[in-house]
Amino acid sequence: MRQKKITEIHSQYIQNKERHEKVIAKRKRGLYRRLTGAFIVFSFFAFLIITGIAEQLSLLNEKQTEQKELTEEYKALLEEKAQLKDEVNKLKDEEYIGEIARRDFFMSKPGETIFKLPE
Known part of the structure; x- marks a missing residue:
């Protein structure tokens, strides 16, 4: 069998159709490029x-930890302040001062004898 050669028809319609398909293919390539660039x-x-949000969250966690530590330190300082005020008020009392003098410096009242016992 012999193969027949098929000749193409070069009509205006075929040429327009091929140009239109090339334009559509070119537009698709442009669309894909624009979408890739936008992505x-x-x-x-x-x-x-x-990354900005992650940095802010880590900074926030650090600040919250620091705030907790400072709050605990503040509470401890308030307790110490209360103890020192109490100590100041006690030091205004002569009996308390006498008790400290007898205990720490072994001082005595007139006619009083001090005995130190081993612990």
């Missing part, structure tokens, strides 16, 4: 936003 830009900005 890259979007990814970049998303990365910046996510």
